[in-house]
Amino acid sequence: MSYNPQEELARIETIKELFEHAGWEQFRQDMANNLQAVSTIKGITGEQELGVRQGQVFVLEGILNYETLIEATEKQINEDINAPEESDA
Secondary structure, eight states: OOOOHHHHHHHHHHHHHHHTSHHHHHHHHHHHHHHHHHSSOTTOOSHHHHHHHHHHHHHHHHHHTHHHHHHHHHHHHHHHHHSOOOOOO
8 A cells, every 4th residue: 555645635634524523522521531530540459450541541642632643644744745855866
């Protein structure tokens, strides 16, 4: 599969439409509440449970940072498209 920056930008635009829906903000708020609930060590009774909590925190932080990641990806693709071609000389 080859990388096509224009196709990736179209994909990003579709994802950004998701962020415009009220449901996305509700989902983000739920995930933020979940993150707050699992990011404490209170109630952890063993190493396995600690590992599970760490995994939950990692996933929830990823969800909450998704918009930022998409924006950064879009910016980088646009910079790559607009960058002058380097010659091999």
